[in-house]
Amino acid sequence: MKKTNSVLVIGGGIAGMQASLDLASRGMRVYLVEKTPSIGGRMAQLDKTFPTMDCSMCILAPKMVDTFRHPNITLLTYSEIMEVSGSVGNFTVKVLKKPRFVNPEKCTGCGICAQHCPVEVPNEFDMNLGVRKAIYVPFPQAAPLVYTIDEDNCLKCELCGKVCLAGAIDYDQKPELLTLNVGAIVVATGYDLFDVRKRTEYGYGKYPNVMISLEFERMESASGPTGGHIVRLSDGRVPEKIAFIQCVGSRSIKGGLPYCSSACCMYATKEAVLIREHNPKCEVYIFYNDLKVFGKGFQDFINRAEDTWGVKYVRALPGEITEDSKTGKLIVWYEDTTENAIKNLKADIVVLCPALIPKPDNKKLAKILGVELDQHGFFKSKDPMLAPIDTTVPGIFIAGYCQGPKDIPESVAQASGASGRAAESMALATVKGVRRTARK
Amino acid sequence: MDVPEVVKYAETLSNVAYAERNLYTCSSEGLRKIKDAIEKHNLNRVVVASCTPRTHEPLFRATCEEAGVNKYLFEMANIREQCSWVHSHEPEKATEKAKEIVRMAVAKARLLQPQEEPEIDVTPSALVIGGGISGLTAALCLANQGFKVHVVEKERELGGLLKKVHKLYPSMEDASAVLKRAIKAVESNKNIKILTSTVIKGVKGFIGNFDVIVQKGKQKPRTIQVGTIIVASGATSFEPIGMFGYGESKKIITQSQLEEFLKTGKLKKPKRVVMIQCVGARRPTGRTYCSRVCCMTALKNSMLIKELSPDTDIYILYRELQTYGKEYEEWHRMAQDKGIKFIKYALERPPEVTVTPDGKLSVKVHHALLDEEMTIENDLVVLSTPLIQHEDGKALSQMLKVPLGSDGFFFEAHVKLRPIDFATDGIYVCGTAHSPKDVAESIAQAYGVASRAAIPMALKRLRTEAITSSVDESLCTGCGTCVKLCPYGAIEKDEKGVAKVTAVVCKGCGVCAASCPERAITMRHFTNEQIIAQALAALGRVPA
Numbered sequence: 001m002k003k004t005n006s007v008l009v010i011g012g013g014i015a016g017m018q019a020s021l022d023l024a025s026r027g028m029r030v031y032l033v034e035k036t037p038s039i040g041g042r043m044a045q046l047d048k049t050f051p052t053m054d055c056s057m058c059i060l061a062p063k064m065v066d067t068f069r070h071p072n073i074t075l076l077t078y079s080e081i082m083e084v085s086g087s088v089g090n091f092t093v094k095v096l097k098k099p100r101f102v103n104p105e106k107c108t109g110c111g112i113c114a115q116h117c118p119v120e121v122p123n124e125f126d127m128n129l130g131v132r133k134a135i136y137v138p139f140p141q142a143a144p145l146v147y148t149i150d151e152d153n154c155l156k157c158e159l160c161g162k163v164c165l166a167g168a169i170d171y172d173q174k175p176e177l178l179t180l181n182v183g184a185i186v187v188a189t190g191y192d193l194f195d196v197r198k199r200t201e202y203g204y205g206k207y208p209n210v211m212i213s214l215e216f217e218r219m220e221s222a223s224g225p226t227g228g229h230i231v232r233l234s235d236g237r238v239p240e241k242i243a244f245i246q247c248v249g250s251r252s253i254k255g256g257l258p259y260c261s262s263a264c265c266m267y268a269t270k271e272a273v274l275i276r277e278h279n280p281k282c283e284v285y286i287f288y289n290d291l292k293v294f295g296k297g298f299q300d301f302i303n304r305a306e307d308t309w310g311v312k313y314v315r316a317l318p319g320e321i322t323e324d325s326k327t328g329k330l331i332v333w334y335e336d337t338t339e340n341a342i343k344n345l346k347a348d349i350v351v352l353c354p355a356l357i358p359k360p361d362n363k364k365l366a367k368i369l370g371v372e373l374d375q376h377g378f379f380k381s382k383d384p385m386l387a388p389i390d391t392t393v394p395g396i397f398i399a400g401y402c403q404g405p406k407d408i409p410e411s412v413a414q415a416s417g418a419s420g421r422a423a424e425s426m427a428l429a430t431v432k433g434v435r436r437t438a439r440k
Numbered sequence: 441m442d443v444p445e446v447v448k449y450a451e452t453l454s455n456v457a458y459a460e461r462n463l464y465t466c467s468s469e470g471l472r473k474i475k476d477a478i479e480k481h482n483l484n485r486v487v488v489a490s491c492t493p494r495t496h497e498p499l500f501r502a503t504c505e506e507a508g509v510n511k512y513l514f515e516m517a518n519i520r521e522q523c524s525w526v527h528s529h530e531p532e533k534a535t536e537k538a539k540e541i542v543r544m545a546v547a548k549a550r551l552l553q554p555q556e557e558p559e560i561d562v563t564p565s566a567l568v569i570g571g572g573i574s575g576l577t578a579a580l581c582l583a584n585q586g587f588k589v590h591v592v593e594k595e596r597e598l599g600g601l602l603k604k605v606h607k608l609y610p611s612m613e614d615a616s617a618v619l620k621r622a623i624k625a626v627e628s629n630k631n632i633k634i635l636t637s638t639v640i641k642g643v644k645g646f647i648g649n650f651d652v653i654v655q656k657g658k659q660k661p662r663t664i665q666v667g668t669i670i671v672a673s674g675a676t677s678f679e680p681i682g683m684f685g686y687g688e689s690k691k692i693i694t695q696s697q698l699e700e701f702l703k704t705g706k707l708k709k710p711k712r713v714v715m716i717q718c719v720g721a722r723r724p725t726g727r728t729y730c731s732r733v734c735c736m737t738a739l740k741n742s743m744l745i746k747e748l749s750p751d752t753d754i755y756i757l758y759r760e761l762q763t764y765g766k767e768y769e770e771w772h773r774m775a776q777d778k779g780i781k782f783i784k785y786a787l788e789r790p791p792e793v794t795v796t797p798d799g800k801l802s803v804k805v806h807h808a809l810l811d812e813e814m815t816i817e818n819d820l821v822v823l824s825t826p827l828i829q830h831e832d833g834k835a836l837s838q839m840l841k842v843p844l845g846s847d848g849f850f851f852e853a854h855v856k857l858r859p860i861d862f863a864t865d866g867i868y869v870c871g872t873a874h875s876p877k878d879v880a881e882s883i884a885q886a887y888g889v890a891s892r893a894a895i896p897m898a899l900k901r902l903r904t905e906a907i908t909s910s911v912d913e914s915l916c917t918g919c920g921t922c923v924k925l926c927p928y929g930a931i932e933k934d935e936k937g938v939a940k941v942t943a944v945v946c947k948g949c950g951v952c953a954a955s956c957p958e959r960a961i962t963m964r965h966f967t968n969e970q971i972i973a974q975a976l977a978a979l980g981r982v983p984a
Contacts (some may be wrong), residue, residue: 014857018857022891022892022895023891025895025899026894026895026898026899027898027899049856051855052855052856054856058491058492059854059856059857061466061467062466062496062498062499063857065466065467065468065471065499066499068468069468069471069502108469108472109467109468109469140463140464140467141464141466141467142467143467143468144468145467145468145469251769253773258769258770258773259765259766259767259768259769259770260763260764260765260768260769262764262765290760290761290762290763291760292760292762292764293722293730293760293762294730294732294762294764295730295732295875296729296845296847296849296855296874296875297729297847297855298729298730299722299728299729299730300728300729300846303724303728315809337809337810338808338809338810338811339811374766376766378766381880383611384610384611384767384880385608385609385610385611385613385618385878385879385880385883386611386613386618386879386880386883387883388880388881388883388884389883389884389887404765404766404767405764405765405766406765408856408857409855409856409857409859410859410881410884412856412857412858412859413859413860413884413885413888414884414888415888416860416887416888416889416891416892417883417884417885417886417887417888417890417891418887419891420581420887420888420889420890420891420894421581421887423585423891423894424581424584424585424887424890427584427585427586428584
């Protein structure tokens with residue numbers, strides 16, 4: 001058996017980056033495959049992180065650059081896994097490198113192309129609150145800082161090709177199929193958001209001031225579509241009252257997901273504290289079921305939010321949101337169980353905290369990898385208690401939210417864990433391989 | 441602030457050959473521009489005026505090095521945290537201040553000297569402190585990768601906290617069966633040496649070269665040499681003396697005692713059980729944290745009691761149910777289906793436990809959701825108490841020179857992105873020594889530290905800190921102040937009676953240099969001359 005010292009990591013979010021850096025730092029070759037044009041993942045979209053209130057991009061960007069610059073990491077962005085065969089110690093992986101129509105060797109990331117591109121499309125990075133061009137980088141700190149032509153929206157006007165000083169635009173770029181040989185695979189594909197439109201009672205999509213938390217996160221971010229100003233999307237007015245609703249689609253058997261998403265109580269608290277920091281006059285209410293304070297420093301953070309920042313917690317699951325058409329104010333209807341009365345709260349913005357759900361693509365990827373998913377669609381652990389990082393296939397490991405709900409530190413620790421397991425499984429596979437050869 | 445104006449100002453400073461504005465200096469594009477400028481203008485010092493060196497200096501230094509400039513010839517001017525962020529309402533003054541900060545950085549940069557980072561060899565073996573499930577998992581993972589591992593356990597047997605646990609959620613496997621397998625795997629691995637009844641008496645050295653003094657029982661202490669250290673020392677349960685009637689009746693027990701009763705089959709079928717959550721946890725002051733595992737432990741043990749005795753009534757008095765993650769909500773539903781009753785109480789109105797003169801128990805609780813006072817007569821009260829740091833955690837933290845947090849648990853290097861590293865290189869933390877967590881979470885972290893510790897051991901050679909202190913022997917009077925104050929134990933008095941710094945242990949904190957009465961200690965990269973030049977530049981007392 002030919003010995004390989006390489007590992008494939010699927011997904012370039014914080015978990016995938018940590019797994020890659022751990023393996024690369026010890027001298028192993030890592031292929032990091034990311035579907036979108038840049039690494040960074042969800043964490044890149046966050047404004048701050050709880051409970052320390054670190055600026056998310058400020059702590060993430062150095063990791064992104066480390067990953068991008070590491071001599072042992074081959075970064076394959078805008079690429080997808082097509083085929084996997086073999087077994088631990090010796091997997092063959094086919095990766096499709098989608099055409100960017102921009103030569104990464106020549107592109108300087110100057111952005112002149114995007115300035116001239118006449119096509120504006122909703123910016124996914126800003127949760128569609130802002131716009132980007134058809135030739136774009138997902139966000140300014142993207143790694144690699146190489147522009148990509150979004151084929152679906154490009155008008156083929158070829159203006160970008162005319163203005164690019166570096167001559168980097170290449171309309172003839174073709175998809176490339178790469179074949180990799182790796183000893184182990186780490187899956188770190190992250191999460192998606194529950195479609196809150198399914199909860200018609202909350203009026204998302206109908207009332208412009210009902211938002212989801214990740215949209216709100218972009219709005220709070222200084223690099224976001226409003227430059228960090230918190231405003232009502234309906235009229236741009238500064239809000240006086242904002243309400244958060246927890247567990248939208250989570251912890252619910254009917255029409256949702258049965259599990260707890262594990263991060264929402266804390267990120268809602270963080271977003272609430274940020275509102276109070278930006279504008280102490282704006283009142284903030286968080287409607288919750290059970291506050292999940294199980295992590296390190298969580299309870300202290302909630303205490304600070306309540307005592308220092310004056311965030312108000314209301315234990316209730318609102319039944320409906322209506323709108324006062326004159327003022328644009330939202331009316332949140334809820335049951336006060338202690339008084340056994342129906343009450344309401346008028347808010348300028350309501351932020352829904354949706355269930356965090358498995359990526360729909362997991363099914364396809366699981367099939368390619370030959371691993372099992374659990375009943376929700378997360379990657380299934382070989383043993384939820386004793387082998388949380390192992391999948392049902394030896395040599396394939398899981399890290400981060402794709403395995404189940406967890407926060408950033410847990411994802412990072414688990415990503416290191418997946419690296420540890422990957423190295424261990426390859427070492428054992430090699431030993432076995434040598435023994436087999438010896439017997440022959 | 442007006443950045444172009446700051447750039448223009450920088451160009452006027454003496455010795456500045458080139459200045460430019462860059463929107464995202466830390467992006468790969470920005471770094472490439474630095475390298476290009478070094479080459480094009482033949483630069484021998486680089487100053488970046490942007491954000492904090494804490495996160496970005498390593499990156500810029502590496503960039504300089506790639507362009508052939510010693511990385512210690514780089515200086516950073518923080519015009520974000522120390523300027524634009526704090527003066528956002530006064531843009532004109534902020535611009536002036538930014539110029540001053542840049543002037544200071546340039547003044548220092550002129551005097552910078554190249555520095556070398558010493559190289560050290562790494563002993564490819566690890567010490568694992570604690571033989572619980574975390575320590576055993578980490579040890580086995582490292583041993584399977586070919587590294588030698590010493591597992592030190594203070595008790596006579598391996599197993600840690602799980603020794604006292606009956607069944608494990610979510611699989612409901614016997615904890616003893618799980619432990620037995622883990623212990624067998626560790627004991628039969630030829631790369632692992634197990635030292636039970638053994639305590640750590642002292643730790644010396646640094647990453648790659650730790651000398652650990654261990655003592656088994658009353659035997660003579662001996663020294664083992666390791667390259668890395670993993671803290672998997674676990675936790676212990678809080679004993680709720682004087683709380684909720686604990687100690688007044690044998691029928692008032694802790695959740696860990698209930699585990700033991702269930703494990704040994706000593707639990708007589710009670711008619712009615714009341715479990716009280718958050719006993720001594722989530723307090724407004726002191727022990728403020730949530731112990732994470734108690735809600736699920738209460739649910740698990742309730743279900744086990746129901747299995748043994750379906751007619752037993754069980755009440756769980758909780759504040760907030762921590763049924764997080766992808767499986768535990770389901771457990772809550774299962775428990776409700778089995779008839780286990782959940783009553784929410786508020787911190788301000790805790791339940792009251794009364795022992796009647798005839799030995800019966802009664803719990804008075806205010807149902808926070810119904811706003812109703814209830815009294816539950818019962819024959820067993822179970823108090824869920826938090827996991828806390830061991831008595832000897834503090835001693836261990838001092839020996840290893842790694843910190844404990846305000847919750848008493850070991851405190852990691854960075855809460856978000858370095859959750860299992862310590863700030864001290866070569867020492868890592870996992871399991872309940874880090875914070876309360878269940879078996880799956882402990883195992884995930886244990887594999888994590890195995891990966892972190894494997895990095896230096898696989899590399900075999902490392903480069904260490906260059907910014908260290910050095911002693912001018914002709915000025916040193918041998919007073920020993922620095923020896924006492926050095927937080928890393930990096931300074932000793934040598935045979936001549938003068939202070940001697942072990943450079944690879946020194947972290948460059950500067951305590952010694954600041955406290956030396958004879959000014960005999962100099963910090964590399966932070967010399968008096970450099971700092972004074974910076975101060976004079978701040979005061980405008982040197983020509984720009």
